[in-house]
Amino acid sequence: xxxxxxxxxxxxxxxxxxxxxxxxxxxxxxxxxxxxxxxxxxxxxxxxxxxxxxxxxxxxxxxxxxxxxxxxxxxxxxxxxxxxxxxxxxxxxxxx
Amino acid sequence: xxxxxxxxxxxxxxxxxxxxxxxxxxxxxxxxxxxxxxxxxxxxxxxxxxxxxxxxxxxxxxxxxxxxxxxxxxxxxxxxxxxxxxxxxxxxxxxxxxxxxxxxxxxxxxxxxxxxxxxxxxxxxxxxxxxxxxxxxxxxxxxxxxxxxxxxxxxxxxxxxxxxxxxxxxxxxxxxxxxxxxxxxx
Numbered sequence: 001x002x003x004x005x006x007x008x009x010x011x012x013x014x015x016x017x018x019x020x021x022x023x024x025x026x027x028x029x030x031x032x033x034x035x036x037x038x039x040x041x042x043x044x045x046x047x048x049x050x051x052x053x054x055x056x057x058x059x060x061x062x063x064x065x066x067x068x069x070x071x072x073x074x075x076x077x078x079x080x081x082x083x084x085x086x087x088x089x090x091x092x093x094x095x096x
Numbered sequence: 097x098x099x100x101x102x103x104x105x106x107x108x109x110x111x112x113x114x115x116x117x118x119x120x121x122x123x124x125x126x127x128x129x130x131x132x133x134x135x136x137x138x139x140x141x142x143x144x145x146x147x148x149x150x151x152x153x154x155x156x157x158x159x160x161x162x163x164x165x166x167x168x169x170x171x172x173x174x175x176x177x178x179x180x181x182x183x184x185x186x187x188x189x190x191x192x193x194x195x196x197x198x199x200x201x202x203x204x205x206x207x208x209x210x211x212x213x214x215x216x217x218x219x220x221x222x223x224x225x226x227x228x229x230x231x232x233x234x235x236x237x238x239x240x241x242x243x244x245x246x247x248x249x250x251x252x253x254x255x256x257x258x259x260x261x262x263x264x265x266x267x268x269x270x271x272x273x274x275x276x277x278x279x280x281x282x
Binding site (some may be wrong): 028031032034079083092 | 112113114115116117118119120121123126127128130131132134135138139140141142143144145160162
């Protein structure tokens, strides 16, 4: 399967909150939220997180990032894929 | 949340444009209260590192607490409870007594090491109950009968000056002989 056409959705066991200027993801594992192991997202990370609804493909998310941010297409494609792989590795998203 | 602005937003150069960073959130940080209320409200437990000395020696600065969602009507004297005080800070102190009934029910809490109780706390500001403590690889279940008895004794003695309590030899001996507690208190 072409990576660009893959879709991911957010794991509902990851709580997303914007607190002051910080975007926070709190994983809930075995019904416990461990505040010693939360994640912070930068602005672009939070933008991508918002798009991971199981409907948008990776290429559509890349296009959305390109419309909003000042970066080259190759950089965006590489970094969006790397970021989603990181989210996948910690269990924050799952592939549809 | 993310509405297109029409203008491209500038990005910091260097590093990946989208980042995910793991960290800990301190219990005295701005976001902790909001997050903890949200998570306990979902019926999930909360694990975090305690800060401060008000519950010394049972809870020490840096100990890790596991807090379960609390049903205020089920709280018992001596329980360790997570509540929000008037300043908006999340606090773990010991429940000393209930005041009033039904809609006007409030709770009195006190740090074991503090001379006086906290202000009365309404039911709406009570969020969790400590179920266990971790320190240096040792985990202690604070809801086991021995710990409940100890908590009840401390709650009963709470009107007394804590310096006087610490000087009572029999209480010190009771605490230090209790299984597991002695190792935990060191």
